[in-house]
Amino acid sequence: xxxxxxxxxxxxxxxxxxxxxxxxxxxxxxxxxxxxxxxxxxxxxxxxxxxxxxxxxxxxxxxxxxxxxxxxxxxxxxxxxxxxxxxxxxxxxxxxxxxxxxxxxxx
Amino acid sequence: xxxxxxxxxxxxxxxxxxxxxxxxxxxxxxxxxxxxxxxxxxxxxxxxxxxxxxxxxxxxxxxxxxxxxxxxxxxxxxxxxxxxxxxxxxxxxxxxxxxxxxxxxxx
Amino acid sequence: xxxxxxxxxxxxxxxxxxxxxxxxxxxxxxxxxxxxxxxxxxxxxxxxxxxxxxxxxxxxxxxxxxxxxxxxxxxxxxxxxxxxxxxxxxxxxxxxxxxxxxxxxxx
Amino acid sequence: xxxxxxxxxxxxxxxxxxxxxxxxxxxxxxxxxxxxxxxxxxxxxxxxxxxxxxxxxxxxxxxxxxxxxxxxxxxxxxxxxxxxxxxxxxxxxxxxxxxxxxxxxxx
Numbered sequence: 001x002x003x004x005x006x007x008x009x010x011x012x013x014x015x016x017x018x019x020x021x022x023x024x025x026x027x028x029x030x031x032x033x034x035x036x037x038x039x040x041x042x043x044x045x046x047x048x049x050x051x052x053x054x055x056x057x058x059x060x061x062x063x064x065x066x067x068x069x070x071x072x073x074x075x076x077x078x079x080x081x082x083x084x085x086x087x088x089x090x091x092x093x094x095x096x097x098x099x100x101x102x103x104x105x106x107x
Numbered sequence: 108x109x110x111x112x113x114x115x116x117x118x119x120x121x122x123x124x125x126x127x128x129x130x131x132x133x134x135x136x137x138x139x140x141x142x143x144x145x146x147x148x149x150x151x152x153x154x155x156x157x158x159x160x161x162x163x164x165x166x167x168x169x170x171x172x173x174x175x176x177x178x179x180x181x182x183x184x185x186x187x188x189x190x191x192x193x194x195x196x197x198x199x200x201x202x203x204x205x206x207x208x209x210x211x212x213x214x
Numbered sequence: 215x216x217x218x219x220x221x222x223x224x225x226x227x228x229x230x231x232x233x234x235x236x237x238x239x240x241x242x243x244x245x246x247x248x249x250x251x252x253x254x255x256x257x258x259x260x261x262x263x264x265x266x267x268x269x270x271x272x273x274x275x276x277x278x279x280x281x282x283x284x285x286x287x288x289x290x291x292x293x294x295x296x297x298x299x300x301x302x303x304x305x306x307x308x309x310x311x312x313x314x315x316x317x318x319x320x321x
Numbered sequence: 322x323x324x325x326x327x328x329x330x331x332x333x334x335x336x337x338x339x340x341x342x343x344x345x346x347x348x349x350x351x352x353x354x355x356x357x358x359x360x361x362x363x364x365x366x367x368x369x370x371x372x373x374x375x376x377x378x379x380x381x382x383x384x385x386x387x388x389x390x391x392x393x394x395x396x397x398x399x400x401x402x403x404x405x406x407x408x409x410x411x412x413x414x415x416x417x418x419x420x421x422x423x424x425x426x427x428x
Contacts (some may be wrong), residue, residue, distance in 0.1 A: 006362035008398065009185075013190045016227035016285045016402075019412075023419040030423055038423045039360040040412045041327035041398055046361075047344045054161045061187055069232045075289045076183035077329065077362055077396055078116075080168055081337075091340075091361045098344040101360045102351060107111045111263075113255035115291065120337035122296075123392045127253045130312040137316060145316045147222035147260075148254040148291055154261045180338045182291055182396045184222065184255055196266075197295045198233075205237040209244060212319045219380045223399075268375045275371045275401055290397035292330075294382055 002085045005053035007076040008042035009060050013067035021067050025060045034058060037088055042075075046088050050080060109192045112160035114183040116167050118176035125205035128174050132167045139163060144195055149182075153195050157187060216299045218268035219253040222256035223274050225283035235281050239274045248269060251302055256289075260302050264294060322423035323406045326374035328362035328397040330381050342388050346381045353377060358409055363396075367409050371401060 010018040029036050029043055032055065036045040047053045059078060064072050081087070087106060092104055116132060117125040136143050136150055141163065143152040154160045164183060171179050188194070199211055223239060223277055224232040243250050243257055249268065250259040261267045271290060279288050295301070330346060331339040350357050355377065357366040361382045361419055378397060385393050402408070413425055 004138040004362055006360070010226075012226065012232070013230035017417065018226070019415045023409055023416045024257075026416055026423055027420045030420075035182040036423050037361065038413055038416065039327070039362075040358065040365050040367075040409045041325055042361075042362075042401065044361050050165050056112070057185075058157050059132055062413075065187075069188045070149070072182075072185070073287070074187075075187070075398055076181075077364065078164075078179070078181040079169070080179040080181075082171075082177045087409055088361045092359055094340045094361065095212055095344045095347055098340065099348045102347060104359050111255055113217050113253070117333075119333065119339070120332075123334035125333070126308045126312065130309045133309055134313045137313075143317055144254065145306055145318050146220070146255075146310065147251065147302045148218055148293065149252075152253050153254075162282075162298055167231060180394070183234055184289055185294045186255065199252055200253065201233045202237045205233065206241045206244075209240060211252050256363040264379050268379055271399075272371050272375055279401075283416070284403045286399070286401040288397075288401075290395075290399070291393040292378075292382070292393070292397070294386075294393040294395075296391045 001048055002081050002083060003016055003047045003053045004044060004051050004079040004087055005076065006042050006044045007057055007074060009072060009074040012071040012073050013066055013069060021064055024067060025063060028060060029056060030039045035088055044088065046085060050083065108155055109188050109194045110154050110157050110160045110181065110188060111151060111186040111194055113149050113151045114164055116181035117181060118171055119178040119180050120176060128171055131174060132170060135166060136163060142195055151195065153192060154210060155192060162167055215262055216297060216301045217261045217264050217267045217297050218258060218293040218301055220256050220258045221288060221307065223286060223288040225278055226286040227283060228286050235278055238281060239277060240273060243270060249302055253263055258302065260299060262299065277284055322369055323402050323404060323408045324371050324374045325365060325400040325408055327363050327365045328378055328395060330393060330395035332385055333392040333394050334390060343387055345388060346384060348378060349380060349384055354360065356409055365409060367406060369406065410423050
């Protein structure tokens with residue numbers, strides 16, 4: 001099974017710029033060892049079970065609370081599919097096989 | 108603490124109408140004993156911890172797999188706030204206190 | 215055609231409580247004359263075209279800017295379906311026909 | 322002003338694999354000339370107005386209807402901020418300045 005989870009999470013009571021606490025969340029994801037990709041609007045992770053993926057959301061919310069957030073907002077998407085892992089790259093390859101090269105990185 | 112979680116979840120491989128499997132998910136939520144409200148676009152639950160709320164998402168995805176779904180999509184929002192429970196009604200009351208009666212039910 | 219659009223929108227730079235500006239957005243929706251329902255996590259509207267529904271999101275973002283927001287976040291879901299209008303009530307009835315009464319209002 | 326809009330959109334009545342119609346939506350975005358980035362869970366676009374960004378969502382839904390979809394689901398996030406464009410790369414750089422290199426591409 002392949003579970004793709006995309007999420008953004010941020011404190012609502014820390015003002016216009018949230019890159020400080022959000023960076024700590026991304027550090028948590030990176031340090032967890034899960035396959036992930038940072039995008040301009042969130043982080044996509046791939047895991048073998050829904051439980052593993054949701055566990056990282058829970059840990060992220062707890063980290064923001066430890067950093068002092070009194071209110072936290074998160075938006076999450078799940079795409080759970082029977083079959084093999086490898087869809088972080090695989091889904092984009094599937095599109096490029098059909099319509100040619102697309103923009104996948106702005107750096 | 109009050110955790111509001113709104114989510115929709117459905118199989119992608121069962122055709123245009125998904126009310127059969129979706130009804131089973133809502134039955135699971137209702138039977139869990141959590142405070143919840145069904146809306147035209149999802150289900151909102153309130154719990155005291157993020158873990159409890161995400162556990163119901165996990166169980167919902169497992170139920171759809173047991174019902175034969177090969178691919179499942181879910182969209183989730185979290186609003187985690189320090190303070191008392193009771194926000195399923197409280198957030199709407201807070202709006203109505205400011206602007207008067209609003210539509211909260213179409214039945 | 216029936217277009218259901220669920221959305222939440224709020225300023226990110228106005229602190230923990232956003233019920234003031236959010237109430238003004240809901241007033242805008244109510245005054246527009248569209249069929250809508252307020253939920254604890256957003257507002258669901260039904261329209262005959264996707265354009266009409268998205269126009270209200272655009273107007274909502276402009277209103278928050280006029281109220282002084284420097285950064286705005288919004289989460290939106292669309293369910294566009296061939297067939298008749300009336301799904302604000304219809305989708306919930308469809309579930310209740312299958313599993314019996316569910317909680318649809320906390321007030 | 323910089324408007325970041327992330328969205329996924331797909332037919333619900335075309336079975337487990339939706340890469341055919343989804344690729345046509347991404348082609349529409351690419352051909353529009355907007356700044357965009359494909360991710361494993363959606364497409365992020367940046368525009369100067371909310372109207373421009375939402376217009377592409379509307380066109381995408383119309384395209385899927387023309388391709389025969391009877392029911393369409395879409396999940397959308399908006400991050401609207403005063404200030405300069407360039408946030409497709411800028412937000413990721415802001416994170417990397419704080420915690421070092423992160424994974425931004427799986428290809």
